[in-house]
Amino acid sequence: MHDNQPRTSTQDTLPELITRYLNAHRAHDTATAITAFTREATVIDDGNTYRGTEAIREWLDRSSTEFTYTIRLTGAQQTDANHYIATHHLEGNFPGGTIDLRYQFTLRDGLIERLVIEP
Template sequence: MHDNQSRTSTQDTLPEVITRYLNAHRAHDTAGAITAFTREATVIDDGHTYEGAEAIGEWLDRSATEFSYTIHLTGAQQTDATRYIATHHLEGDFPGGTVDLRYQFTLHDGLIERLVIEP
């Protein structure tokens, strides 16, 4: 019984829209990933801000082709009614070779309104 309460590191913690985005992103499916965002969504990654579906689509395309890497979900938690954090471990041919990143999601009407990715 207590086991279920301590399961913070599984995708079960995350809403369907976030797992849909993460799975599509992992599969380099930009069209599928974009459907998880609101039209006016904002993504902040590596100090750069991308606003709106078109800019986010370009960011997704670029991040899918710029480096080769594996990504594993290592933790997931809900921080309030609309905010979730998914921690990922990445390994690949990018500078440094490995990194742990926190994907901080804010939802609005069942879609991702804001995503901040940072170490």
């Protein structure tokens, strides 16, 4: 029986690159997190677009200090060979206090080319 549904997985089945990025981001390790992106990568977060590693580095630095929060992976799926979604539950001192966010990764040549973060 074949189905074309996205494959749901756990963090264990996310590519090592995405796991490394998520762990570095969680640990506020910008130096390691930035190595996961292509030089021309794009990040879209909270309606803002960051293009290129310098803009992404500034976003990582700012996002790690702007609010205090916990982040927990609640689901992961691979939608095709180069696309993954990691769903996280965040709790902290940001407006609203809790949110579930989908981190949508597009990979190219073993690196993150695009990351969209949205509810």
